[in-house]
Amino acid sequence: MTRLSIPKVTPWLPLLITGVCLGYSTTVITRLPWWALFFIAATWVGVGLKLRWGRPANARYRKVWPWSLLPISLLGIYVYLADSFGNVDLGAVFFHLQAGMAEHGGAGKMLLALTYVLTVSAVLASVTWLSRHDQRWRLSERFFAIALLAANPLLYGIGQRSAAIVTDDGAWLDRRYIEPPNTELADPPNLLLLYLESIERTYANEAFSEAYADLSALGEGGAVFEGVRQMENTGWTMAGMIASQCGVPLMPAGLLHDSQFEPLSKVVPGVDCLGDVLAKRGYRLSFLGGASTQFAGKGLFYRGHQFSTVKGKEELMPELEDPDYINSWGLYDDTLYDVTASEVRRLHEEDDGPWAVVNLSIAGHAPSGFPSQTCLNRQGEFDGQDILYSVECSARLARDFIERLAAEGLLDNTLIVVLSDHLTMRVSVWDQLIALDRDNTFIMLGDGISPQRVQRSATMLDVFPTILDAMGLTLNENRAGLGASLLSSQPTLVETHGLETLNERLREETALQQRLWEGLAPQRREQEATAEQVTETPTDQANEIEIMR
Structure with missing residues (x-):
């Protein structure tokens, strides 16, 4: 009797997950039409297979945790906010966290947030698999992590607001x-x-x-x-x-509030x-x-x-x-x-x-x-x-x-x-x-x-x-x-x-x-x-x- 074999899903699956998410994030942040995500995903998977990402010659497995896990998570938060609200206003985020979000009617947003959590988790797992199985990813993804941090509008905005404490003139308005x-x-x-x-x-x-x-x-x-x-x-x-x-x-x-952990x-x-x-x-x-x-x-x-x-x-x-x-x-x-x-x-x-x-x-x-x-x-x-x-x-x-x-x-x-x-x-x-x-x-x-x-x-x-x-x-x-x-x-x-x-x-x-x-x-x-x-x-x-x- 012929034994049934399970087809290998790697590196196809990690490449597909990261490609689709990259395409979707690009269409959310830019004005590209939604169908552009398929072109971006196909290009990503094609390049990955051509370069044998995840299955290089002389592959050396190493159990590492990628540097980019946190930057990817933070970018996921920004994409979620942009997808939900269009323009991301950091002031709105900070104020609602402090003033309270009880009794809101955004049940649909909660479902979307859960979907994002699961999707970002899949991306993190995919990047981890690629980094552990491909030494080229292990060497380059730390630079990718820095690029993600630098390009994240959420962190850029936080940096601008933090810089206000040392500005030359904080009383213009x-x-x-x-x-x-x-x-x-x-x-x-x-x-x-x-x-x-x-x-x-x-x-x-x-x-x-x-x-x-x-x-x-x-x-x-x-x-x-x-x-x-x-x-x-x-x-x-x-x-x-x-x-x-x-x-x-x-x-x-913000930090001007006397009781930081109270509404x-x-x-x-x-x-x-x-x-x-x-x-x-x-x-x-x-x-x-x-x-x-x-x-x-x-x-x-x-x-x-x-x-x-x-x-x-x-x-x-x-x-x-x-x-x-x-x-x-x-x-x-x-x-x-x-x-x-x-x-x-x-x-x-x-x-x-x-x-x-x-x-x-x-x-x-x-x-x-x-x-x-x-x-x-x-x-x-x-x-x-x-x-x-x-x-x-x-x-x-x-x-x-x-x-x-x-x-x-x-x-x-x-x-x-x-x-x-x-x-x-x-x-x-x-x-x-x-x-x-x-x-x-x-x-x-x-x-x-x-x-x-x-x-x-x-x-x-x-x-x-x-x-x-x-x-x-x-x-x-x-x-x-x-x-x-x-x-x-x-x-x-x-x-x-x-x-x-x-x-x-x-x-x-x-x-x-x-x-x-x-x-x-x-x-x-x-x-x-x-x-x-x-x-x-x-x-x-x-x-x-x-x-x-």
């Missing part, structure tokens, strides 16, 4: 910070601030058909701001809200934000969001900045008629808008001074969104992937909500702000988006807001003073925080210095970080005492005489 105004309001308007998760204005481009049409129609009755770009540390939900309500980028507490107890307590400014003027403040307020310090931020009503998934679910009508993050938008309408009615009926309501929807959340049943009934079947379906849903629900409140007479003397919290992360139309000049949604409606299109080079930092200006507050030099009112002629920091310069300065900044987080006043005073010794270049000083007073 802090010197440009302006405290919010102390002036009073003669006829304080109400404020309705709607954050539409990831619904950037870029979707208004004709490449995305009519997905943004309802927001475009809404903007015809008010001011539409074009050119609100995204600087670093403003590109995720909490960062976008803090930038637009405090006028500062969200610099994580944050406050979020940016060192600066006055929109809630603080309005609370001083007698406003009743409410925040309503479909997701958990425990995620990423959201509840801590709003409660710590004077919001008396802060409700998310945990607080709102007991009030639902159908507790099963939820998604992995929390409430669907149609439910959330109904709850928000009830809150506005309550505040209106109490008639106990002006109110401000902040709403954070979820329909546009990457990668595919969470369209509600109302949208399914109107738009037809959802394929579970097309983000434009969810964009259309989010835009229509926001427009319907505003028109409903207006029809009930609840928006008299009310400033309405419709805003994306940040640019979207990786979605089904990612390649089309990144080929365009991207900017955030920023629309203002209300009494005294004449229909207009304002084209300015700005960031989310400029939203904060623009809202205060539109509400009738007199600003110091038309500025607040690091932003400038887009209703004024005051140049923004982007117009003066450019976005790249801002990002470079942010990576070196330490004084502003100390301003944001509590317990750092002594360090700030020391820096302020020596600030006059800092010499700026003529470019730094241009158009900023008022700022440096």
Whole structure:
């Protein structure tokens, strides 16, 4: 009887695993189409077989552990982040680790993370096998390890942030910070601030058909701001809200946090934000969001900045008629808008001074969104992937909500702000988006807001003073925080210095970080005492005489 033999899988299998993973990583990090991974993998395997990788002449086996195991693992982390979110923002990684990631709705991300762990483990096993069976790999892979470390954007970013502690000038941004105004309001308007998760204005481009049409129609009755770009540390939900309500980028507490192994107890307590400014003027403040307020310090931020009503998934679910009508993050938008309408009615009926309501929807959340049943009934079947379906849903629900409140007479003397919290992360139309000049949604409606299109080079930092200006507050030099009112002629920091310069300065900044987080006043005073010794270049000083007073 002929004995069955098991075909040899080496070196085919190690070469195939490393080749496919190399190809996939390349397509994730670059703009190459997904099918390019097959060409890269085939080329890798072909070269490996031609050079007899893993089965060289005069093979000498040695049980070694490759130098590249750690660098490969770190690169795997970066590729996972890039695959999940598109652009990797280290600030987001650090902040979420410190503020907490409990009660998140990213179950799909957890499955993807597990897949990555298994895949990277297979790559590590393959590289180990090749190094042990091929002396050429043993000699060369240590240099490969160094190259991987040097090329990893994750480590490059960490190195840049670490270098900030020895920078010559770590207070460039802090010197440009302006405290919010102390002036009073003669006829304080109400404020309705709607954050539409990831619904950037870029979707208004004709490449995305009519997905943004309802927001475009809404903007015809008010001011539409074009050119609100995204600087670093403003590109995720909490960062976008803090930038637009405090006028500062969200610099994580990092080593400035007193208890490194405990969650944050406050979020940016060192600066006055929109809630603080309005609370001083007698406003009743409410925040309503479909997701958990425990995620990423959201509840801590709003409660710590004077919001008396802060409700998310945990607080709102007991009030639902159908507790099963939820998604992995929390409430669907149609439910959330109904709850928000009830809150506005309550505040209106109490008639106990002006109110401000902040709403954070979820329909546009990457990668595919969470369209509600109302949208399914109107738009037809959802394929579970097309983000434009969810964009259309989010835009229509926001427009319907505003028109409903207006029809009930609840928006008299009310400033309405419709805003994306940040640019979207990786979605089904990612390649089309990144080929365009991207900017955030920023629309203002209300009494005294004449229909207009304002084209300015700005960031989310400029939203904060623009809202205060539109509400009738007199600003110091038309500025607040690091932003400038887009209703004024005051140049923004982007117009003066450019976005790249801002990002470079942010990576070196330490004084502003100390301003944001509590317990750092002594360090700030020391820096302020020596600030006059800092010499700026003529470019730094241009158009900023008022700022440096």
